[in-house]
Amino acid sequence: MSTRTAVVTGASSGIGAATARHLAREGYTVVCAARRADRIEALAAEIGGRAVVCDVTSPASVAALAEAVGPRLDVLVNNAGGAIGLGAVAEADPDQWRRMYDVNVLGLMQVTQALLPALVASGAGTIVNVGSTAGRIAYEGGAGYTAAKHGTKVVTETLRLELFDQPVRVCEVAPGMVRTEEFSLVRFDGDQERADAVYAGVAEPLVAEDVADAIAWVVTRPPHVNIDELVIKPRAQAAQHKVHRV
């Protein structure tokens, strides 16, 4: 068994699951953390990792994750997150905004707090926060999500400043359009037609593995190399609103 350990949150699907697989290929023992036990147990069995059921918005659940990880951790990928709804500010649902802030910002903060001592103890820890192009721009209907992802970005920057004298890198990988099984489906509350429309005509959107590959690259740089932020979009997406569709 590898002595290097990585925790990936939101590991039950999409970018999280792909990242867990990729880091396992890089030789890490991966702790797959997510709410859906069946999915992470299957993934952990596939990659020789461990499954820990965890809701990043629950302090008790996060404490149990830290307990399961133990005193030393090399890599934390704060991937759990997501968008809910696409409503204009004038009609936005505060509950949806609260849930997005909860998972994309508070969840990341709680998991980071809980695992930071173990990352420091490794002597060369790495935190990769999965941000978004939504953390850099604004778009109509997106304010609840863009505000949360701007939060992810700013928390990442702040943490890097606060840990400047600690042996922990703090990085952000910020994807644009990634076609995953669930991101848009969750955003549109299970409406497959609306979810599919997001990627309509885009010959090659990014897929989860593209982002996992970028995360693994960030993680596997030498420990003194901190990739502060890496923005990754499909070639067809020159900017948030400028997408080549055929």
Ligand code: 8X3
């Ligand atoms: C996903 C990118 O375009 O849906 O984080 O905001 S977008």
